[in-house]
Amino acid sequence: MVPAIRLRGLVKHFAEVAAVDGIDLDIADGEFFSMLGPSGSGKTTVLRLIAGFETATAGTVELGGTDVTAAAPFERDVHTVFQDYALFPHMSVLDNVAYGLRVRGTGRTERRARAQEALETVRLGGFGTRRPHQLSGGQRQRVALARAIVLRPRVLLLDEPLGALDLKLREQMQVELKQLQRDLGITFVFVTHDQEEALTLSDRIAVFDTGRVRQLGTPQEIYEQPTSAYVAGFVGTTNLLDADTSERLLGVRAEHALRPERLRLTPADHAPARPDEVRLPAVVVERIYLGTGNRVHLRTDDGLDLVALEQATGSLDEADHRGEHVTVRFARADVVRLNTDGES
Template identity: 60%
Template sequence: MSAGSATPAVSLRGLCKSFGAVEAVAGVDLDIADGEFFSMLGPSGSGKTTVLRMIAGFEPPTAGRVLLGGRDVTRLAPFERDVNTVFQDYALFPHMTVQQNVEYGLRVRKVGRAERRARATEALRGVRLDGLADRRPAALSGGQRQRVALARALVVRPKVLLLDEPLGALDLKLREQMQVELKALQREVGITFVFVTHDQEEALTMSDRVAVFENGRIAQVGTPAEVYERPATPFVAGFVGTSNLLSGDVARSVLGRDGTFSIRPEKIRLVGQPTAPGRGAASDAPELELSTATDEETSATGRVAEVVYAGASTRFVVDLDAGARLVVTQQNLTTSSADVAALRGTPVRLAWRTEHAVAVPVPAVPTPLAKESANAYR
């Protein structure tokens, strides 16, 4: 929370929403701090967008309360709440100029013409579009239209800005640029941003904290590092980035422990190619900066089942002798696609620091998505 306020910008208490027999949101409790960039992350149908719509007032909750700055707004109309929403399609008025689009919310609020123009000009300058005020939306790029939508939402100075996958329609390069710009803008204006996305990298890149949704409930809330490095459930481990999950007999054989454990692909190293009894090392095996495991590491042997070259990095799929399948990501510091492709079918040894095998609590009755994640690399 900001230094000047101990009251959350948004509080949700027992929030539920059903559509007939379908329970879209099943009892969400959440506090979002004043001035925080907060992301709601989850797959399609997990309830994140429905929660955003209930905060905005577009959907009435079946049960529970929505509080903004400590004020109960559960039964208030959208225009009675001090929030604004940016949608994926931006919803700009095509017959209006950029300046007129940005001024529209102020005109509805009966702000005087001179003040409207001054505030709209300031908002456009804040998103670096002050030179395009006289253009119409059709003459703008996708990224520029997105910034116009942001300026229109920010110009009315809401306490909370809700963003419903606003970058989803952009191409990858522009989306990455806008992620940086949007986070910088949020820091500059100091408004609470509540951002909905299904893109894990986007949530990790931009957020102060992230709530991961699963089947209408919050599976975990934490900083990006907490959610990524210490997943609370197998679902979170499998959904947020790529994770290797070891459990049952495999965990006992490889780690010497009972339970379910998550190991991120980038934490694992290819450290050597073991020699089978009675045979020498393969003479045509490529050299790949192989070394030996240290005393602080856990190691396991296996065989490379697949190699995926991705330019800056390579992803290895390794079938362990213990019976599991692990994914390993390695930066291509000195290797090329020809080098790594030759490793397919090669016996290898893997190693990782012992603390990087993180114990993951398993629900007593796993949901279908959690079961799928837990079995992904078994």
């Protein structure tokens, strides 16, 4: 099957800086695909190259099997939703949504009907006569989405569209965005620096660093099986075990990662470890209440710093556990070996 987007050898230089350094990606038709990385990692530049807002230094961009590398933005069957919404303040919500159709020369009756349908899709059917300043942040975001989907693009590009929203509204919009994508069947390409957001929304994730893709996979693969210390450390919290520590604990000289929720804390004991587990005596350095549980910072007797995640038990425990001696236990199968070269 022809992918919705195919990038081959994509490079973008700004002066002497390689913002994008040889990206090869296939994004399937109807996929919710996220590009995740910190500021300056190249993810937004890739989005702009797909949209046609930037010209590639080298490589190709294909949409639906057609090479559009040299095509202008309006010649590409994509639409972009930005973080700042970019709504026209002097226009009604309905006119904002219909604006792209108006530019394309669609008749007034059809464009208003399609704009109203798009507003219904994002659950704003009764808001067409309002102005943007009369809407909440979440409602303005939905108007921006309606303005994009009314054009029925093959690909919708979203450049950190939820970044300006508060936490509760952002979580609500994540659910709505995923449902909208499933209902429409449009390919979504979502740029974010928020790891939880990418894990929540995506069918697949590309983790970016310095203009390259460090790992590509499903959310579960990215989180459970990181291939490098960079990915393990960027996506969620992790305990990184260097080669010396790994050799001492596991008998294997290689870097490993261990997620905090895989650690179990029990009262201090000197029972021998089973063959399939590791046990370490440790002291509680800090215990931080998170609401859903506790993040526990530990130091083992031989000086290794670890972080464990305790799930909430439902009982109120306000005791200060700092200095408490415990036994840290984890299964050998929960330790993930990392690539020494850091590449996927």
